[in-house]
Amino acid sequence: MKFLVKKEDLYNGIKIVERATSMKALQPVLLNIYIETTENSSIKLVATDLDFTVITEVDAQIEEQGKITLPSKTLNEIVSKLGNKLIEFESEDETKVKIKCQNSKFEILGISANEFPQDSLKIELNEDNGFEIEMKPFVKAVRQAGFAAAGYEVSNLLSGIVCTFSDELLEIASTDGNRLARVREKISNKEQQTTQLIIPSRTLNEFIKMSAFLEDENIKIFTEKTRIIIKTEKTMTVSRLLEGQFPKYNQLIPSESPKKAVVNVAQMSSALERAAIMVNEKTYIVKLEFSNNSLTMSADTPEAGKSEEKIDIDYTSEDLTIAFNYKYVLEALKNIEAEEVEIGLNTPLSATIFTPATEDDFVCLIMPVQIR
């Protein structure tokens, strides 16, 4: 194997695939990046943790065909520290590669490409089965409404983010049972029937990070048995899908709230952060008192002390005291891209709705906590 590659191109390729290298290496080869020359003046990079695979192509000048796997960490370190020049890779046998760049020389030991999970290398797509959407609104929507998913547990549907692709609308939602986030974005997806996919949140979170290194305008989504493949021009992200009946979350969101408050987002966030200094670190409960154009937020921990923060808001309904895990409220506020949030209230035990006081179609629902 022998090829020449631009540092910048290779660095970008490594940044894209490395997200799939295994964290805890059951097999040492899963810590490695698979590198193979292709027939089209490029090299193919692959990383996988068996659940999740990323494959990308990087332009290269091939002098001799071949393949190998190299430790992701070492490769990353070397490439990131080299000057912005051409890098030469040359291997004489299937476990060793020589890397040269200007006055730098390395010899790294890898693992034979034959030990890499061969299933991860063969992704066959039926081009007709996919549908194309714009990448930016997809990434934005996942970032905004994917945070409420439950922690990563293999068998739990709630650890997924539910994505509904329909005619001209993309709906992304997630819920961990205590809170729910949903966003709707207009997209252009002309040829498409409605498809609902439950994608593991880890896959989408890694895809969001990876997308910073992708230059594509569109992504194409394929499903194949229980897998999803997100394809851009040079990159494929492959992940299992979650299967089952996701809760009918839209039914949980009340269309009208009997009481409404309009609150400045920045003011509420910073006051809530201060109030939370005194929060009980077992419960994270902060109490919110809505009363005659004012909101009082308070917390206390018997052995440490108390806090109380008061801000002016728009609220003219009858007084209401309600308590939340303050982290849920802060996270909802963080995802509201407007100056003001509209808080839809009902009783101290009803689901509470946080929406931007604009046209944006984003909603975060939080279940309150019973106090005393």
Place this chain on the structure above:
Amino acid sequence: MKFLVKKEDLYNGIKIVERATSMKALQPVLLNIYIETTENSSIKLVATDLDFTVITEVDAQIEEQGKITLPSKTLNEIVSKLGNKLIEFESEDETKVKIKCQNSKFEILGISANEFPQDSLKIELNEDNGFEIEMKPFVKAVRQAGFAAAGYEVSNLLSGIVCTFSDELLEIASTDGNRLARVREKISNKEQQTTQLIIPSRTLNEFIKMSAFLEDENIKIFTEKTRIIIKTEKTMTVSRLLEGQFPKYNQLIPSESPKKAVVNVAQMSSALERAAIMVNEKTYIVKLEFSNNSLTMSADTPEAGKSEEKIDIDYTSEDLTIAFNYKYVLEALKNIEAEEVEIGLNTPLSATIFTPATEDDFVCLIMPVQIR
């Protein structure tokens, strides 16, 4: 107790004393900051871990005298998150304080001031015993030549930084037995005999960090039995001194080296960092080969691979191969404030000297490692 204090002033005061709060709290009160009103429109803040104490004064408007100790972490968090306004502190009893600032209210539980180590509060100085020097050159010199001290071990002299204050010269040095750093700075210290003090490196490292919050031009240094007190207008840093005979380090530094190389510092640092990617993480050994205007740096680890970096340098003596813990070399280079470093060599087992290729009076000596 009741007083009003500007947020900015109090924040600054907390940042100064908090460096002395104990990390591992043998006594809970050592996690707290002692606060006491004074007669001169100020409050006194004190923190100590028993070895190391910092006392500072902060301007305040006193309405009722009193004292208390409050948890450093909570106090810091509250004050840093409050707006830039007047903060009111009021306590009704000796373990509880109410804090108010605009629409924020807190009630924090503290520990009675009587439980705070009373020895740390009484520092009596004989103003005649001190000597004054400029703070900036002192901080700069400690930063440049204090890094070579041994790790913090109570009974080891080498964990100290040796400071020699003489007529118009300040000399700072440290060594851990494998390397040595020494710097000389001109200072104005007219009335002074030569004094040599071995100050725990922790004390000076904390003092350096703290100095960012001190506005003073000069510091005054007092010694009192086995303690040192570094005094500025409003702050006192008190620490034990190390006692014993520090190695006569100046005798270890050769005045002339038979072989000399002149090397670009930035070039050498980045090439060395790249070579070190393949370093054996048990030994950190990088081999340096000086030969006819070139320097080759190489490392290898049997199970991972090899690296080799070559740079152009000025070197016309006979070829020499020498090996070092590369971290020591990088740290020496980092403290050379010149474009080029002069490396003074002798044999592969002789102490090697790194000095700036300028007039700066800084020297770092590193002992090589025997290879093969």
